[in-house]
Amino acid sequence: MSAEGHDHGHDHEHEHHHKDTFITKYIFSIDHKMIAKQYLLTGIIMGVIGVGMSMLFRMQLAWPEESFKIFNILLGDKWAPNGVMANDIYLSLVTIHGTIMVFFVLTAGLSGTFSNLLIPLQIGARDMASGFMNMISYWLFFLSSVLMVCSLFVESGPANAGWTIYPPLSALPQAISGSGAGMTLWLVSMAIFIASSLMGSLNYVVTVINLRTKGMSMTRLPLTIWAFFVTAIIGIVSFPVLLSAALLLIFDRSFGTSFFLSDIYIAGEVLHYQGGSPVLFEHLFWFLGHPEVYIVILPALGITSEIIATNSRKPIFGYRAMIMSIIAIAFLSTIVWGHHMFISGMNPFLGSVFTFTTLLIAIPSAVKAFNYITTLWKGNLQMNPAMLFSIGLVSTFITGGLTGIILGDSTLDINVHDTYFVVAHFHLVMGISALYGMFAGIYHWYPKMFGRMLNKNLGYVHFWVTAICAYGVFFPMHFIGLAGLPRRYYTNTNFPLFDDLQNVNVLITTFALIGGAFQLVFLYNFFSSIFYGKKAVQNPWKSNTLEWTTPVEHIHGNWPGEIPHVHRWPYDYSNPAHEEDFVPQTVPMKEGEVVLHH
Amino acid sequence: MTSLLVIIVLVLLAVAVWQLTKIFDLTQVASTSDNSQIATDDDNNVQGYLMFGFLAFIYIFTIYGVYTWGPLVLHTPASEHGALIDNLMNITWVLIFTVQAITQVLLHYFAFKYRGNKDKRALYFADNNKLEAIWSVIPAVVLAGLILYGLYAWTNIMFIDEDEDTVVVELYAQQFKWTARYAGADNVLGKANVRLIEGVNTLGVDLSDPYAQDDIVVSELHIPKGKKIHFKMRSQDVLHSAYFPYFRAQMNCVPGMVTEFAFTPIYTTAEYQALPFMIEKVANINAIRAKKSLELVAKGETGLDPYTFDYLLLCNKICGASHYNMQMKVVVDTPEDYKKWLSEKTTLVSEVKASKAEPAAPDAAPGKDSTLTKDTAAVAKIAMK
Numbered sequence: 001m002s003a004e005g006h007d008h009g010h011d012h013e014h015e016h017h018h019k020d021t022f023i024t025k026y027i028f029s030i031d032h033k034m035i036a037k038q039y040l041l042t043g044i045i046m047g048v049i050g051v052g053m054s055m056l057f058r059m060q061l062a063w064p065e066e067s068f069k070i071f072n073i074l075l076g077d078k079w080a081p082n083g084v085m086a087n088d089i090y091l092s093l094v095t096i097h098g099t100i101m102v103f104f105v106l107t108a109g110l111s112g113t114f115s116n117l118l119i120p121l122q123i124g125a126r127d128m129a130s131g132f133m134n135m136i137s138y139w140l141f142f143l144s145s146v147l148m149v150c151s152l153f154v155e156s157g158p159a160n161a162g163w164t165i166y167p168p169l170s171a172l173p174q175a176i177s178g179s180g181a182g183m184t185l186w187l188v189s190m191a192i193f194i195a196s197s198l199m200g201s202l203n204y205v206v207t208v209i210n211l212r213t214k215g216m217s218m219t220r221l222p223l224t225i226w227a228f229f230v231t232a233i234i235g236i237v238s239f240p241v242l243l244s245a246a247l248l249l250i251f252d253r254s255f256g257t258s259f260f261l262s263d264i265y266i267a268g269e270v271l272h273y274q275g276g277s278p279v280l281f282e283h284l285f286w287f288l289g290h291p292e293v294y295i296v297i298l299p300a301l302g303i304t305s306e307i308i309a310t311n312s313r314k315p316i317f318g319y320r321a322m323i324m325s326i327i328a329i330a331f332l333s334t335i336v337w338g339h340h341m342f343i344s345g346m347n348p349f350l351g352s353v354f355t356f357t358t359l360l361i362a363i364p365s366a367v368k369a370f371n372y373i374t375t376l377w378k379g380n381l382q383m384n385p386a387m388l389f390s391i392g393l394v395s396t397f398i399t400g401g402l403t404g405i406i407l408g409d410s411t412l413d414i415n416v417h418d419t420y421f422v423v424a425h426f427h428l429v430m431g432i433s434a435l436y437g438m439f440a441g442i443y444h445w446y447p448k449m450f451g452r453m454l455n456k457n458l459g460y461v462h463f464w465v466t467a468i469c470a471y472g473v474f475f476p477m478h479f480i481g482l483a484g485l486p487r488r489y490y491t492n493t494n495f496p497l498f499d500d501l502q503n504v505n506v507l508i509t510t511f512a513l514i515g516g517a518f519q520l521v522f523l524y525n526f527f528s529s530i531f532y533g534k535k536a537v538q539n540p541w542k543s544n545t546l547e548w549t550t551p552v553e554h555i556h557g558n559w560p561g562e563i564p565h566v567h568r569w570p571y572d573y574s575n576p577a578h579e580e581d582f583v584p585q586t587v588p589m590k591e592g593e594v595v596l597h598h
Numbered sequence: 599m600t601s602l603l604v605i606i607v608l609v610l611l612a613v614a615v616w617q618l619t620k621i622f623d624l625t626q627v628a629s630t631s632d633n634s635q636i637a638t639d640d641d642n643n644v645q646g647y648l649m650f651g652f653l654a655f656i657y658i659f660t661i662y663g664v665y666t667w668g669p670l671v672l673h674t675p676a677s678e679h680g681a682l683i684d685n686l687m688n689i690t691w692v693l694i695f696t697v698q699a700i701t702q703v704l705l706h707y708f709a710f711k712y713r714g715n716k717d718k719r720a721l722y723f724a725d726n727n728k729l730e731a732i733w734s735v736i737p738a739v740v741l742a743g744l745i746l747y748g749l750y751a752w753t754n755i756m757f758i759d760e761d762e763d764t765v766v767v768e769l770y771a772q773q774f775k776w777t778a779r780y781a782g783a784d785n786v787l788g789k790a791n792v793r794l795i796e797g798v799n800t801l802g803v804d805l806s807d808p809y810a811q812d813d814i815v816v817s818e819l820h821i822p823k824g825k826k827i828h829f830k831m832r833s834q835d836v837l838h839s840a841y842f843p844y845f846r847a848q849m850n851c852v853p854g855m856v857t858e859f860a861f862t863p864i865y866t867t868a869e870y871q872a873l874p875f876m877i878e879k880v881a882n883i884n885a886i887r888a889k890k891s892l893e894l895v896a897k898g899e900t901g902l903d904p905y906t907f908d909y910l911l912l913c914n915k916i917c918g919a920s921h922y923n924m925q926m927k928v929v930v931d932t933p934e935d936y937k938k939w940l941s942e943k944t945t946l947v948s949e950v951k952a953s954k955a956e957p958a959a960p961d962a963a964p965g966k967d968s969t970l971t972k973d974t975a976a977v978a979k980i981a982m983k
Binding site for chain 1: 602604605608609611612615616619633634635636637641642644645646648649652655656659660663667668670671672682683686687690693694697698701702704705706708709712713714715718719720721722723724725726729730733734737738741744745748749751752753755756757772773791792793795802834835836837839841843844846847848849850852853854855857879882883886887890902905907910912913914915916917918919920921922923925
């Protein structure tokens with residue numbers, strides 16, 4: 001290991017002789033820190049688009065079919081004549097919002113950013129195992145983002161069959177406007193996205209296994225790395241299945257095969273398809289789709305573990321239990337996909353099996369939640385913005401996770417399936433929670449990324465308004481779901497039955513607009529601090545992990561001299577044997593120092 | 599327009615906050631120091647109290663929500679199995695509220711109680727197997743109970759006993775409309791396939807199938823109270839989902855296959871309308887509608903009709919641009935009324951006959967009994983049966 005590290009360092013010195021041009025430094029960079037920033041920037045831009053869309057359709061839901069100038073400006077005369085949103089474009093906004101937030105923001109933007117930034121820095125490596133593949137991975141992600149954004153401008157409209165793109169709706173242009181060129185671009189974009197994600201994941205796994213510095217055993221890895229490592233494995237296992245589903249769907253759409261289609265009569269004629277099954281697509285889709293929510297949430301939980309321990313000045317409680325629960329969640333996540341399909345027409349016996357496996361996930365999740373709470377107990381909590389977002393994450397993860405007990409139970413799912421109850425559940429447990437994880441990560445590692453600090457007061461404002469608005473939006477949504485209101489309805493005005501829910505919808509939209517507007521505080525803070533933020537010190541949060549032993553100014557290869565060796569686990573906070581309340585991993589064990597049982 | 603104003607107000611608010619934080623920044627004298635953006639003890643104090651305040655917010659908001667929006671949620675189930683679902687739901691809610699109440703208190707209270715202070719030091723404590731065993735085993739035991747109850751209910755609801763005496767009804771979904779087909783006297787639906795769709799036969803029923811001879815196609819669903827209704831669902835184009843919220847019933851309609859769901863209605867429409875909670879709900883909705891009507895009339899548009907409750911079948915799987923308006927009225931009759939209603943309907947076979955005969959002899963009245971028709975093929979097949 002040390003010999004390898006040395007070789008690497010030697011290569012690296014050679015590299016120093018080449019001067020970086022603007023292009024190799026900022027655009028086609030193979031440095032993991034720059035690639036991380038590229039991921040983050042692309043993720044933020046996609047996030048602005050995704051969140052912006054949700055503002056528009058929330059306005060439509062609160063004030064249905066009313067005229068807004070902003071609709072006409074943003075959507076144009078075709079989709080919002082006289083400022084009234086058309087029903088096709090409403091569904092497009094919902095579809096693209098889901099796609100962008102799940103894949104482009106919370107998968108690539110969150111996992112891509114922090115896996116790239118932290119894996120080499122926290123395990124003590126010069127860079128990723130393959131810097132070149134890492135670069136390709138980012139640029140494929142960029143390409144897929146561009147294609148997804150392009151799909152918004154095709155004449156027949158962007159994809160609008162829901163982010164789950166169930167065929168036949170997504171397969172037949174006759175069925176809905178967005179299933180023409182818009183859906184083609186969606187599928188191509190996602191296929192490229194998956195290629196990008198697979199390259200990234202392979203790189204992360206190989207790097208974690210092979211490039212750890214001396215002394216960095218698997219049980220000395222920070223929980224962030226454990227989370228990224230396991231997430232990458234889930235991605236490798238499940239993303240190819242979505243790719244195959246997308247390819248088969250392309251075949252059905254373009255080459256007349258019948259993988260997912262059968263016995264269809266539409267627009268006055270019988271189509272030739274025979275023998276396929278849309279339920280097959282649902283299986284393939286959710287075989288990725290469900291692990292995907294863990295691909296989104298596990299990195300956020302990893303980030304939270306690190307930040308809560310650092311800011312509590314206290315060892316993370318139950319380090320090994322945390323690792324075990326990450327692994328258990330990852331394993332279970334691949335055998336629960338059927339809980340999205342209880343009423344899809346599959347054999348009810350399968351419903352029983354998936355109920356069983358699904359509710360099992362609650363156990364490792366509960367362990368994680370309790371361990372976070374116990375870490376806070378008798379800590380010395382430093383309330384930095386990153387810490388607030390981490391505590392916020394635990395709060396929404398619990399609130400959202402608990403309603404999963406209802407949705408995971410096939411019997412109860414019958415009546416709440418595809419209602420706003422589901423929307424409330426998953427937005428809290430993986431949407432808001434993962435977003436909080438991302439924000440926490442940005443506030444915490446901003447000094448590492450840009451060498452400057454974010455403004456903490458803006459951070460506090462950002463957190464509190466977001467926290468109140470997140471509950472303000474999604475808590476009332478449970479009730480309208482329990483009232484039987486289906487999701488993906490352009491308006492409820494055709495159902496007098498739902499007239500009494502309109503006030504609630506207005507309230508939700510008000511919170512959404514306020515919460516959305518206050519993200520501008522974050523954007524301002526983020527972009528202005530790159531140039532005008534206070535200069536960061538090397539280890540501002542007094543953290544133990546290796547990334548804070550690197551110089552503030554980024555250099556190729558991360559450490560100027562030799563890679564530091566690791567002598568202890570990453571959570572040695574407030575160790576009574578040491579004067580400071582943190583002991584970096586690089587500090588050798590003192591004579592007679594006992595390792596704390598963890 | 600109002601919302602544009604709202605947005606402007608929000609933006610101004612944001613600007614105000616930003617300015618305030620700017621001022622706050624400037625008042626911090628030591629702002630040149632590199633550590634100025636790291637939480638101080640004062641920050642820890644303020645944020646700790648805010649955490650405690652947030653706990654109060656969550657609690658008050660929850661109580662307010664349950665009080666204000668609680669009455670909006672689906673009430674008394676209108677089907678026999680509905681009570682089973684609601685019971686399990688209530689047990690689960692008790693569990694969820696308990697866990698939520700305890701964990702949120704602990705989380706936010708600890709965040710407040712242990713807010714940082716530079717004179718303090720955290721407890722050096724990282725592991726306790728007993729504690730971890732407790733919070734692995736307790737959820738496991740509780741969940742085992744829920745799983746068992748859930749599986750019992752699921753099996754009861756989903757597995758339909760073929761020998762049971764049921765009313766077989768086909769629900770046929772297409773963009774953006776529902777149609778129902780009754781199996782008729784033999785209680786067996788005739789075969790069907792979209793390739794046979796032609797003219798009046800919009801469901802593609804195989805008219806040569808003996809079981810199809812007494813099938814009746816209608817656009818409003820009537821079902822008898824107290825009898826198990828066995829729905830067989832088809833779709834002709836894309837996925838749809840037949841959602842009966844008041845009956846706690848839902849099943850997707852999948853092109854290329856037949857899906858099933860069965861339930862027994864226990865209140866007729868009239869009985870359900872007369873339930874106290876429903877009278878209150880309808881009055882509330884009508885008050886809202888009356889207010890909206892006044893606004894509409896003032897603008898010179900027509901007002902809204904008052905609302906009376908009817909069971910509805912909704913589409914709950916995105917199925918196209920007009921997904922939001924795919925519904926069918928469902929009427930639960932007393933068994934006598936149901937029989938009477940059904941007996942007044944004509945069979946599909948005779949409707950097809952009539953539509954074919956129409957150009958030649960428009961007066962040819964369709965007979966109620968398809969065996970009276972002169973379609974020799976059909977007669978022969980029925981005779982064979």
